[in-house]
Amino acid sequence: DADVTQTPRNRITKTGKRIMLECSQTKGHDRMYWYRQDPGLGLRLIYYSFDVKDINKGEISDGYSVSRQAQAKFSLSLESAIPNQTALYFCATSDPRERGGESDEQFFGPGTRLTVL
Amino acid sequence: AQTVTQSQPEMSVQEAETVTLSCTYDTSENNYYLFWYKQPPSRQMILVIRQEAYKQQNATENRFSVNFQKAAKSFSLKISDSQLGDTAMYFCAFGATSGTYKYIFGTGTRLKVLA
Numbered sequence: 001d002a003d004v005t006q007t008p009r010n011r012i013t014k015t016g017k018r019i020m021l022e023c024s025q026t027k028g029h030d031r032m033y034w035y036r037q038d039p040g041l042g043l044r045l046i047y048y049s050f051d052v053k054d055i056n057k058g059e060i061s062d063g064y065s066v067s068r069q070a071q072a073k074f075s076l077s078l079e080s081a082i083p084n085q086t087a088l089y090f091c092a093t094s095d096p097r098e099r100g101g102e103s104d105e106q107f108f109g110p111g112t113r114l115t116v117l
Numbered sequence: 118a119q120t121v122t123q124s125q126p127e128m129s130v131q132e133a134e135t136v137t138l139s140c141t142y143d144t145s146e147n148n149y150y151l152f153w154y155k156q157p158p159s160r161q162m163i164l165v166i167r168q169e170a171y172k173q174q175n176a177t178e179n180r181f182s183v184n185f186q187k188a189a190k191s192f193s194l195k196i197s198d199s200q201l202g203d204t205a206m207y208f209c210a211f212g213a214t215s216g217t218y219k220y221i222f223g224t225g226t227r228l229k230v231l232a
Contacts, residue, residue: 033220035222040126042222042223042224043222045220048218056218092162105167106152106154106210108161110161
């Protein structure tokens with residue numbers, strides 16, 4: 001079974017619709033992240049959470065919100081989707097103690113391809 | 118601000134040959150980590166190798182090794198004995214946890230291994 005899961009895997013929606021992308025993990029990690037990937041731009045951090053009560057904005061948080069419902073669940077919402085939010089979205093987790101170090105290796109979900117028409 | 122630059126958008130290599138992917142970064146941090154991630158056509162992001170900045174020894178993982186030049190802020194990935202399964206997008210990433218959390222990815226290098 002996958003350690004980090006994302007639902008849905010693919011979604012097509014219309015401008016102005018509210019969309020929620022969900023992420024669940026069984027790795028027991030406290031840290032969770034949302035990234036978006038655009039061609040030619042790599043991955044950019046949207047939000048991150050180091051525990052259930054800790055939510056932080058990343059590089060490109062405008063137009064997005066998140067909810068950390070439990071240690072294992074971290075949701076990303078687009079309150080009113082717009083076409084330039086069309087992208088591949090990744091959830092990731094980390095634990096600085098993995099491999100005995102503090103490297104914060106990220107463990108990624110399979111991604112959600114979102115298309116906003 | 119931290120930046121990560123991958124100047125090679127696309128590369129190709131013959132099967133069984135060696136290829137080197139370049140990455141440079143800029144930071145004022147003293148404690149940080151560098152990573153190479155692989156994204157095959159399945160789009161799953163997979164860690165290939167990591168390097169702690171405080172370690173002088175270059176990291177190796179089987180056919181993958183890095184050339185870490187801290188003073189030059191360079192972190193290249195060498196793939197030896199390239200295999201068709203190495204065909205993927207490769208991302209260099211920088212991570213630092215002092216102060217504001219930072220995790221920056223480069224724009225990627227698309228590598229194609231030719232039979």
